[in-house]
Structure formats: C-alpha cells, structure tokens
Amino acid sequence: MTEPLLSVRDLRVTFPTRQGEFQAVRGIDFDLGRERLGVVGESGSGKSMTGRAILGLVRPPGRVEAARMELEGQSILNLPDRQMRAIRGGRISMVMQDPKFSLNPVMTVGQQIIEAYRLHARAPRAAARDKALQMLEAVQIRDPERVMDSYPHQVSGGMGQRIMIAMMLAPNPQILIADEPTSALDVSVRTEVLHIMDRLVRDRGMGLIFISHDLNLVAQFCDRVLIMYAGRVVETLPARDLHRAQHPYTRGLLNSLPRLDAPVDRLPVLERQDSWKGL
Amino acid sequence: MSAMTRPPESRRDWLLSDAPQTRRQARLGAIYQGWLTFRANRLAMVGLIVLVVLIGMAILAPWISPQNPYAQNLANRLQPPSAAHWLGTDALGRDILSRLIHGSRITLFIVGTVALIAPVIGLLIGTVAGFAGGWVDQVLMRVTDIFLAFPKLILALAFVAALGPSIGNAVLALALTAWPPYARLARAETLTIRNADFIAAARLQGAGRLRLLIRHIWPLCLSSLIVRVALDMAGIILSAAGLGFLGLGAQPPLPEWGAMISDGRGYILDFWWVAAMPGIAIFLVSMAFNLLGDGLRDVLDPKGDKS
Amino acid sequence: MLNVDDLSVWFGQAPDRVTAVHDATFDVAPGESFGLVGESGSGKSTILRAIAGLIPGWSGRIAVDGQAQAGDRRDRAFFRTVQMVFQDPYASLHPRHSVDAVLAETLRLQGMDRIDQRIVTLLDDVGLGRGFRFRYPHQLSGGQRQRVAIARALAAEPRLLLLDEPTSALDVSVQAEILNLLADLREEHGLTYLMVSHDLSVIAHMCDRLAVMQQGRIVEILPAARLRQGQGSTPYTTQLIAASAGYKAEVARPLRWPPKTGH
Numbered sequence: 001m002t003e004p005l006l007s008v009r010d011l012r013v014t015f016p017t018r019q020g021e022f023q024a025v026r027g028i029d030f031d032l033g034r035e036r037l038g039v040v041g042e043s044g045s046g047k048s049m050t051g052r053a054i055l056g057l058v059r060p061p062g063r064v065e066a067a068r069m070e071l072e073g074q075s076i077l078n079l080p081d082r083q084m085r086a087i088r089g090g091r092i093s094m095v096m097q098d099p100k101f102s103l104n105p106v107m108t109v110g111q112q113i114i115e116a117y118r119l120h121a122r123a124p125r126a127a128a129r130d131k132a133l134q135m136l137e138a139v140q141i142r143d144p145e146r147v148m149d150s151y152p153h154q155v156s157g158g159m160g161q162r163i164m165i166a167m168m169l170a171p172n173p174q175i176l177i178a179d180e181p182t183s184a185l186d187v188s189v190r191t192e193v194l195h196i197m198d199r200l201v202r203d204r205g206m207g208l209i210f211i212s213h214d215l216n217l218v219a220q221f222c223d224r225v226l227i228m229y230a231g232r233v234v235e236t237l238p239a240r241d242l243h244r245a246q247h248p249y250t251r252g253l254l255n256s257l258p259r260l261d262a263p264v265d266r267l268p269v270l271e272r273q274d275s276w277k278g279l
Numbered sequence: 280m281s282a283m284t285r286p287p288e289s290r291r292d293w294l295l296s297d298a299p300q301t302r303r304q305a306r307l308g309a310i311y312q313g314w315l316t317f318r319a320n321r322l323a324m325v326g327l328i329v330l331v332v333l334i335g336m337a338i339l340a341p342w343i344s345p346q347n348p349y350a351q352n353l354a355n356r357l358q359p360p361s362a363a364h365w366l367g368t369d370a371l372g373r374d375i376l377s378r379l380i381h382g383s384r385i386t387l388f389i390v391g392t393v394a395l396i397a398p399v400i401g402l403l404i405g406t407v408a409g410f411a412g413g414w415v416d417q418v419l420m421r422v423t424d425i426f427l428a429f430p431k432l433i434l435a436l437a438f439v440a441a442l443g444p445s446i447g448n449a450v451l452a453l454a455l456t457a458w459p460p461y462a463r464l465a466r467a468e469t470l471t472i473r474n475a476d477f478i479a480a481a482r483l484q485g486a487g488r489l490r491l492l493i494r495h496i497w498p499l500c501l502s503s504l505i506v507r508v509a510l511d512m513a514g515i516i517l518s519a520a521g522l523g524f525l526g527l528g529a530q531p532p533l534p535e536w537g538a539m540i541s542d543g544r545g546y547i548l549d550f551w552w553v554a555a556m557p558g559i560a561i562f563l564v565s566m567a568f569n570l571l572g573d574g575l576r577d578v579l580d581p582k583g584d585k586s
Numbered sequence: 587m588l589n590v591d592d593l594s595v596w597f598g599q600a601p602d603r604v605t606a607v608h609d610a611t612f613d614v615a616p617g618e619s620f621g622l623v624g625e626s627g628s629g630k631s632t633i634l635r636a637i638a639g640l641i642p643g644w645s646g647r648i649a650v651d652g653q654a655q656a657g658d659r660r661d662r663a664f665f666r667t668v669q670m671v672f673q674d675p676y677a678s679l680h681p682r683h684s685v686d687a688v689l690a691e692t693l694r695l696q697g698m699d700r701i702d703q704r705i706v707t708l709l710d711d712v713g714l715g716r717g718f719r720f721r722y723p724h725q726l727s728g729g730q731r732q733r734v735a736i737a738r739a740l741a742a743e744p745r746l747l748l749l750d751e752p753t754s755a756l757d758v759s760v761q762a763e764i765l766n767l768l769a770d771l772r773e774e775h776g777l778t779y780l781m782v783s784h785d786l787s788v789i790a791h792m793c794d795r796l797a798v799m800q801q802g803r804i805v806e807i808l809p810a811a812r813l814r815q816g817q818g819s820t821p822y823t824t825q826l827i828a829a830s831a832g833y834k835a836e837v838a839r840p841l842r843w844p845p846k847t848g849h
Contacts, residue, residue, distance in 0.1 A: 018295070018315060042757040043728070157626075186625035186784065187829040213757060256762035258791035260814050260827070266766055267791070270759035297725050298717050305684055305720035476678035479640050480738065484695045485665045494691070498682050 003073065004031035005174055005207040006054070006092075010067035013049050013058055024049040024062075026231035032175065036201060036208045038222035038239060040215055042253075046231040047211050051177045054209075055094055056084040072174070090120040093168035097180040099160030103152040110148030113167045120171040135166035139196050158189030162196060169200055175207040183213070194221055215242065215253055227253075230277045249276050313578040323574020329567035337383040344377035348534050357550045367552040369542060375556050378534035382557070385535045386564065389450050389519045390512055396454035398504045401461020406496055408462070409469025410488070420466065426459040432518055439527040446535070449528035453518055457511070461504055468500045502579035509572030513565030520561050536561050587746055587778045588614040588637070593646035595629070595636045606632045608802045609646070616745075619772065619779040621789035621810070623826075624799030630782045631673070634748045637780070638670050650746065666696060669739035673751040675731035679723040685709075685734050686719045689741060696742040708737040711774075713767060729760035736767065740775070749781040753788065765792060786830045790814050798823045 013025040025046040030037070041047040053064045056079060069077040076087060088094075096102045104112055113132040117123065123131065129148075136144035139162040152160060161181060168176060178197065182190040198221065201208045212218050218225055219242040227235045227250045235247040245251055252270035295312070299305035317323055336343065345365075352372035360367045366375040408419040426434070438452035472478065473496065481495055520537025522528035529535030531542075536557040543554030595607040607629040614620040622630040636644045639660040648655045650668055672678035679688065689705045698704055706716050712733040723731055732752060739747060752768070753761040765788065772779060783789050789796050790810045797807045798818070805820050818824045 042759060187826065188625065191829055215758070253758060256759045258762075258765065258787045260787045260790050260816075260831070263791065263814060266769070267762035269762050269766065297721070299720040300717070302684075302686060302720055305686075305722065309722065476672040476674060477680040479635075479638075480670070480672065480678050480735070481680075481691075482640070483638055483665060483668075483670055484692045484738075484742070485662055486691075486695055490695075495680055499680075 004033050005072060006032040007068060007070045008054070008066060009069075010065075011050065011053060011069060012063075012065045013046070013053050014063045014065070016061050023231055025053060028226075028228070028231075028233045030226060030233070030236070032207045032209060034205045034207055035224060036198075036210060036222040038218035038225040039209060039211045039228060040213065040218050040225055040253075041228035042213060044230075045228040047228050048179055050228070051094065051179050051209060051211050054177065055088050055092060057088075057094075086120070089116065089168075089173070090171050091173050092175040092177060093171070093173040095161070095164050095168050095176065095178045095181045098184045099152070099157060099164050100184075102164055103160060105152050108149055108151055109155070109163050113148075113163070113170055116167045117170040131170055132166075135170045136163070138169075138200065139163070139166045140192075141166075156189075158185050158193060161185060161189075161193050165193070165197060165200070169204075172204070173206065175209065176201065177209045177211070179211045180213070181210075182217075215250075216257065219243070232277070234276055247276075248273070316578045317574045320574040320577055322570045323577070326567040326570030326572075326574065329563060330571060333383050333564055333567070334387065336380050337387045340381050340384055344374075344380040346374035346377045348373060348377040348381040349532055350374075357546060357553065359550075360552060366556045367550075369539070369553050370546065375539075375552065378539060379536070379557060379560050382534040382536045382539065382560070385446065385529055385533060386516060386519070389446070389453070390515060390568075392450045393454045393457060393515050393519075394508050394512065397457035398461045398508050400454075400458040401463075402465050402497065402500060402504060404458070405462035405465025405467075406469045406492055406500055409466040410473055410492055410496060416466075419462070423459045423462045426456065427463075429456075431456045431514075432521055435518060435522060436525070436527065439522060444527045444530065446529040446533065449519060449522045452522070453515060457515060460511075461507065464503060464507055465500045468503060469496055472496050472499055506572055506576045506579055509568055509575050512568035512572070516561060516565050516568070587616040587618070587651065588780065589647065589649040589652075590633070590637070591647040591649075593633065593636065593644060593648065595632050595641055595644040597641075597643065603643075606802055607636070607644075610797075610799075610804050612797050612804065612807060614746075614778060614780055616778055617776060618795065619781065619793045621793035621796035622780070622782045622799060623784065623786055623789045623796055625784060625826075627801070628799040629802040630799050631750050634670065634750050634780065634782055638668065638748055639664070662697075665744075666742045667744055668746045668748065669742055669744040670748040670750065671732070671735050671739050671752045674755050675728055675735055676723075676755070678735050679731055681723055684720055684722050685714075685726075688734065688738055692738050692741040698741070704741070708741060711740065711771070712737045713763075727760075728756050729763060732756065732760075732764055733767070736764075736771070740771065743775075745776070746778045746780065749779055751783050752781070754783065754785065761788070768792065786813065786827060798826065 008031070009029045010027045011025055012023060012027055015022045015024060028050065039047045039050060049058065052058050054069065056076070058064050064078060066077050069075065071087065071091060076084070079087070103109070110129070110132055113135060114125065114128045117131055118125070118128045121128070132148065133144045136147055141147050141159065141162060147155065147159070147163070155163065181197070182193055185193060197208070200206070210218060210222055219239050222239045225237060225239050225242055226233050227245070227247065229249050235245060235250050237245060243254065245254065249270070252268070255268040256270055258267060293304065294308045296304065296308060299308055350373060352368070354372065355368055356370055356372040358364055358368040364374050364376065366379065369375055369378070404419050404423065408416040434456045435449070435452040438455060439448050442448040442451070478491060478495055481491055519528060520540065523535045523537025524541040526538070526541065529538050531538065539557040540554045543550070543557070547554045590613070591611050593607060593610040594605060596603050596605040598604055610633055612620070622633060624630045632641065635641050637648055639655065639658045642658040650664060653664070655664065683691070686705065689708055690701055693701045693704055705719060709716055709718060714730065714733050714737070718726070718730065726734065749768070753764050756764060768779070769792065771777060779792070781789065781792055790813050793810050795807060795809050796813065798805045798820070800822050805822050806818065808818065808823070812818070813827065816824070816827050818827060
C-alpha cells in the first residue's frame with residue numbers, strides 16, 4: 001500500500017474544566033489515503049473536534065496531543081500559526097455545516113473565492129478570477145458570472161454550500177474535511193451537493209474526511225467508516241459492510257432510525273454501556 | 280461539627296451538583312457558579328476589592344477618619360503629606376484624607392441613586408417599546424432620541440440650573456440624562472427575545488403580555504443592563520465630579536470629590552496634592568467599576584452559560 | 587378535532603406581503619396522528635404556528651373541536667385543548683427558569699391545583715423523574731430539554747398536540763427515545779397529533795396520514811402506508827421519497843433546476 005496522505009496516531013484533545021480535565025478526543029488512530037473516509041458519531045463523540053484538531057483549529061485552553069499527526073510524512077502537530085495557515089486552505093481545506101456562517105456577508109462571492117485562492121496560489125488577479133469562474137462551473141453553478149457578483153444572502157443554502165466547496169477546492173488541496181456539509185440542507189439539494197463533492201474528490205484524487213451523524217448517508221457515500229463514541233473509535237469498517245457492523249453501539253445507532261421500508265411499532269432504544277468508553 | 284453529619288460530599292460538590300435536589304440548592308449552585316466565573320477574572324476581583332474597601336470606608340467614615348473633615352485650621356493650611364496629615368491639608372487647613380473618606384459617602388450616594396433610577400427608567404421604556412411595537416414604540420423611541428440628541432453633561436447642567444444647585448438635584452439630573460442608552464439597549468434585547476420560542480410557548484399557556492414582560496423578558500434584559508450600568512458608573516462618577524467641579528453639585532463645605540478638585544485648582548502648581556488626591560480617588564473608583572463591569576459580563580452573559 | 591379550510595398565511599404588510607401558505611385544506615380526526623412533510627420553506631411550520639395563534643395574518647378557516655378561531659387571539663379553552671412542542675429545545679426553554687419554575691408557572695396559568703404533585707407526575711410521565719425538577723436548562727441535554735418541553739405541553743392536559751419537528755435537533759438515538767415517548771403518551775392520554783417534519787421516515791413512523799407540501803401548497807394527502815410503499819401520486823412526492831432514501835452516485839441528479847436564488 002502507498003504511503004497515506006494523512007496519518008494520525010493516539011490523537012488527544014483535552015480541555016480544562018472546573019471539574020478537572022475533559023478529554024474530547026481520547027487517543028484515536030487512523031490513516032487517510034485517496035479515499036472517502038466517513039467519521040460518524042453522535043454529538044459529543046468528538047468527531048468534529050477530530051477535524052478541528054487536524055486543522056490546528058482547537059483554541060486554547062484546549063490542547064492537542066498525538067504520538068503522530070503527519071501530512072505526507074511531514075508532522076503537522078502543533079505547528080506555528082504561520083505554517084499552519086499555509087497548510088490550512090492550501091493543502092487541507094474544510095467545509096463547515098452552515099454556509100450562512102462561513103461566508104462573509106459583506107463580500108461578494110467572487111471576491112471571497114478570488115481572495116481565498118490568491119492567498120495560497122499568489123496568482124495575478126485576472127488569473128484568479130478565471131480560476132474562480134472555473135471552480136463555480138465545476139460545482140455546477142449555471143451563470144457563474146452573475147453568482148460571482150452576488151452577496152451570500154442572495155443565494156440559497158444549497159448554492160451557498162456549493163460556493164463554499166468551490167472556494168475550498170480552488171487552491172487544489174490534497175485533503176478536504178467536510179463537517180456535516182449537508183445537514184443544513186434539504187434532501188433534494190443534499191443529493192446535488194454530495195454528488196459534486198463525490199465527483200471532485202474522485203477526479204482529483206483527493207482524500208476526503210466526511211464528518212456526519214447520518215449513518216446511512218455515510219454508508220452510501222463513503223468508502224470507509226470510523227464510528228466514534230465518547231472520544232474514541234469503537235469500530236472501523238468498509239462502508240458497504242456497515243449494516244453488518246459488530247459493535248453494539250453501531251448496531252444500536254442503526255436500529256434506532258425509523259425506516260420507510262421496515263415499519264416497527266416501537267423503535268429500539270440504544271442502551272449505552274460504560275464499557276464502550278474503554279480505558 | 281455540622282460537617283460531620285453531612286453526607287461525605289464536600290460543600291463545593293453540593294453546590295456544583297448537576298442534579299440539585301431542592302430549589303435552594305439549585306439557586307445557591309447557580310450563584311456559586313457565577314462567583315467561580317467572576318473569581319477567575321483577576322482584574323474584576325481587584326475592582327471588587329476596591330469597591331468593597333470604598334463601601335467599608337463609607338460605612339465606617341466617622342470612626343476611621345483621623346480628623347473632623349470640616350475642622351478648619353488656618354495655621355496649618357496647604358501642608359504637604361506628612362505623618363500628621365497623610366494626604367496633606369487643603370486651603371482651609373482641613374485634613375484631605377478625612378475629607379476623602381467622608382466624601383466616599385457622597386460618591387456612593389450619587390452612584391447608588393443614579394444606578395437605581397436610570398436603568399429602571401430605561402428598562403421600563405425600552406422593554407415596553409420593544410414588546411408593544413407600533414405607535415407606542417415610535418413615541419417612546421422618539422422621546423429617547425430627543426434626550427440622546429443632547430450631550431449628557433450639558434443636559435444635566437440645564438436641569439441643575441433650572442432646579443437649583445444641590446447634591447440631590449445633581450443626582451436627579453444625572454439620572455434623568457443617563458437613561459436613554461439603557462432604553463435603547465433594553466429595546467434591542469427585547470426585539471430579539473420577543474420572537475423566541477420560549478415566549479411563544481408561554482403565550483400558548485395563556486400568559487398575558489404583562490407576565491411575559493415581567494417574568495420572561497425582564498430577567499434576560501436585566502443582565503446586560505447590569506453590566507452596562509457597572510461600565511457606565513465611571514462616567515457617572517466623572518459627571519457627578521464635573522458638576523461638583525462647576526459648583527452645581529454638592530455645595531461647600533461638603534467634601535464631594537469633584538468639588539475638592541475644584542477647590543484645589545487654584546493651587547495646583549504649588550500645592551499639587553490638594554487637587555491630585557481627590558483626582559486619584561475618582562480615578563481608582565472609576566477604574567474599579569469598569570473592571571467589575573467586565574467581570575460581571577463574564578458571569579451574566581447568557582451566551583456564557585456552559586451548554 | 588381540527589379542521590383547516592382554504593388556509594392562506596402571509597407575513598408583512600400589503601406592499602411587501604409574502605404569502606407562505608396557499609389554500610391549505612385538511613382535517614384531523616380525534617385520536618389521529620397527521621403529518622405535514624416538506625422541505626424548508628414549504629410552509630409546514632407556518633401552518634402550525636397559524637393554528638396556535640402565533641401568526642396574525644391568515645385567511646380561511648381554522649376550527650378546533652368545531653370552534654372557529656380568529657386572527658392571533660385564542661381563549662383559555664383553546665390553550666387547554668391545544669398545545670405545541672417546538673423544534674429547537676435549546677430555544678424553547680427560558681434560559682433562566684428551572685424546570686420547576688417552567689412547569690409551576692404553566693400549571694398556575696392553566697388554573698391547575700395540587701401543583702407540587704402534578705409537577706412530579708409530569709416529570710414521571712415524560713421519563714425524567716423528580717431528580718430533574720430543580721435543574722436549569724443548561725444542566726440538561728437536548729433530549730432532556732425536549733422532554734421538559736413535552737411535559738410543559740402536557741401540563742394543561744390538552745387533546746391536540748402540535749409537534750413542530752420535535753426531534754430534528756436531536757441525535758438519532760435520542761430521537762428514537764423521544765418518538766417512543768410521544769407514541770406512548772398518545773396512547774395513554776388519547777392524544778391527537780399534528781406533526782411537522784422534513785424527515786419522511788419519521789412521519790411515516792409516527793403518523794397515520796400525511797400531507798406533502800411544496801412551496802406553500804399541499805401537493806397531496808396520502809396514508810402513511812402508501813408512502814412506505816413509495817407510491818406517491820405526484821412526481822414531487824416520488825422524488826422526495828427517492829431523495830430521502832439516501833445517496834446513490836448513479837441516480838444523483840438535481841431535483842429542481844435551476845436552483846432558486848434569493849429568498
């Protein structure tokens with residue numbers, strides 16, 4: 001097997017609280033190749049914190065520790081701010097949950113994409129503009145010229161998310177971290193956005209970390225799935241085998257979803273066990 | 280003693296419990312949480328300590344001041360700080376330290392009264408305007424705008440000039456000029472709160488408008504008002520001192536700090552301490568209120584609640 | 587139990603008036619559980635709010651128990667018959683009121699007696715227990731908050747509950763618990779539900795019949811069984827069913843094209 005894009009060993013994220021230290025992520029290991037890796041868990045499982053830790057976005061007093069956190073062999077653990085900024089956006093990008101909060105409301109869409117691109121590519125303005133148009137076309141926005149000149153409040157949620165993806169993929173990063181990129185979107189728009197992300201990732205040979213609470217979606221969209229519970233990975237398995245998952249937590253999550261094709265009178269309820277927390 | 284009969288948990292655990300068993304425990308716990316947050320802000324603690332000292336000084340003034348603040352001793356006038364007069368004496372030979380200590384009562388009186396009147400007026404007008412909307416809102420906010428259109432001190436000067444110079448009128452004038460910003464703030468808060476789901480839920484229980492206003496909206500507006508008042512205190516002390524300085528506030532021989540600076544103005548080059556000592560006192564207390572306000576913001580900001 | 591005829595709901599005044607719901611008509615029988623399903627902006631929550639009297643601007647007819655309602659005025663009898671559970675349990679509880687304060691105020695407003703006793707019963711009913719009585723919202727998880735909100739809605743012993751996406755802000759395992767709780771309560775208290783959701787499978791699980799909404803209009807009304815079999819009679823319903831089945835790379839294609847811009 002070739003060297004992974006991203007290699008993480010024993011990642012821990014710790015926050016001090018009044019009642020002592022709280023570990024949001026408690027020692028997780030994984031490698032990411034040129035694949036779509038799903039990270040699934042409920043709120044508080046540490047899935048988002050894992051994404052933020054990789055990007056160096058955990059704010060003090062939170063602490064990130066790891067035995068190893070390497071991007072193509074180069075350590076990116078607790079890099080100085082300057083170097084981290086070059087990696088963030090340039091080599092690893094992130095798409096957040098709600099485009100409403102991640103786009104700057106007082107800049108046009110075009111300005112934001114151009115700025116984001118020039119920050120990393122140092123291209124002249126005209127070239128950056130061409131690139132921005134190209135990217136908007138790539139995310140299947142018709143009439144990109146008009147969209148370039150509109151403000152974020154003038155576009156719909158699904159369009160906003162596609163713009164975010166265009167912006168994040170413009171510098172041609174090796175890894176895209178998507179944190180619940182479709183949970184704020186309607187199902188019909190969701191399909192569209194996923195499709196675009198899927199194609200771009202596949203065409204460019206990128207690594208994708210897809211953080212979500214939606215097991216079924218991840219099962220259908222990703223290649224491999226990590227299931228997180230209380231800051232640890234409880235199970236890793238190929239996405240197509242998700243429905244054959246062994247761990248009781250994964251099984252419990254799957255069963256607790258109401259299903260259109262299999263009606264039940266009562267939904268099975270997840271009985272949490274302390275042993276799942278490990279350690 | 281009593282600790283022996285308690286269950287093994289410490290008082291701290293009891294207060295910080297996530298599952299309080301009684302109303303009292305819940306309330307005390309909430310207060311203790313706030314206190315812990317406040318205590319974590321060192322500067323705010325400094326502010327609090329300064330203010331506690333000030334209040335102590337005001338209460339104990341007759342017992343701790345070394346001399347009578349009104350006792351003149353013309354033979355001893357304009358003495359620099361010394362063992363007998365720690366902060367020196369003024370133009371009439373009065374002990375400046377004693378005057379400052381007694382003056383703290385006046386300062387606290389002014390601050391306390393203004394802090395009671397202005398935010399209450401502001402809260403009433405702002406929340407009613409924001410909650411009622413329509414023409415009520417229009418009328419109340421235009422009145423607020425008219426008050427806001429004048430510089431505060433000028434307006435206060437006009438009030439005092441009309442009512443006659445005295446400490447009571449100075450306080451009244453300050454309170455009447457200080458409320459408009461609070462009304463604005465309270466209205467803005469009300470506008471965001473009134474569409475919240477918990478207000479809708481209360482309406483669905485049949486809660487009337489008055490109840491919504493008093494039970495649901497006021498408690499949320501109050502916290503930001505308290506923070507704002509604490510931060511504004513410095514300005515109020517300075518305005519009060521300004522009125523005193525202009526001779527429109529406390530009248531001689533009352534040891535009001537602003538008036539004391541005014542008295543020392545004539546000798547400021549040769550006998551600096553006469554004006555500087557009350558100046559330092561005003562500075563310290565203003566700063567203390569500012570620091571306190573900052574700490575209170577940490578505690579009272581509803582977004583700061585751990586979720 | 588509930589009759590809605592030709593309901594149109596709008597926001598704002600004449601020149602900038604935006605109509606969110608057009609001519610919605612449906613009936614909910616006593617004891618029935620009726621669902622409203624649609625994407626964001628389809629007007630499903632707006633209908634609920636208009637029924638509850640939280641929106642003044644509507645025309646048509648809303649009748650509860652045969653009693654026609656007008657504007658945003660509702661009388662005491664209405665509040666004792668109809669209650670609502672909101673979508674976001676973080677926004678529907680007053681941040682400075684403890685569970686005890688919330689329930690006590692509600693019971694007092696509804697003119698109930700034996701308040702202490704009733705609070706304990708309500709907390710037991712929603713599976714919280716009396717240990718939660720004196721907690722503040724920030725000491726509760728999302729699911730626990732939603733249970734408090736349900737307890738508050740039940741305090742008046744209503745017969746019709748309006749459920750506005752009661753589980754969309756919750757984790758799936760917690761969603762299962764809340765849905766089970768709602769099903770149990772319905773059985774125990776003989777409640778009628780009008781439930782709004784964007785999630786077809788949740789609606790299919792909870793409801794007997796449902797109305798599919800698109801851009802402010804009811805597209806069709808069908809029994810949940812038909813939905814489960816994937817038999818919508820309009821293309822929109824069929825598309826919605828297909829889209830909610832999940833992501834399939836091969837069939838991925840836009841439903842609406844071009845996507846609408848602006849609001």
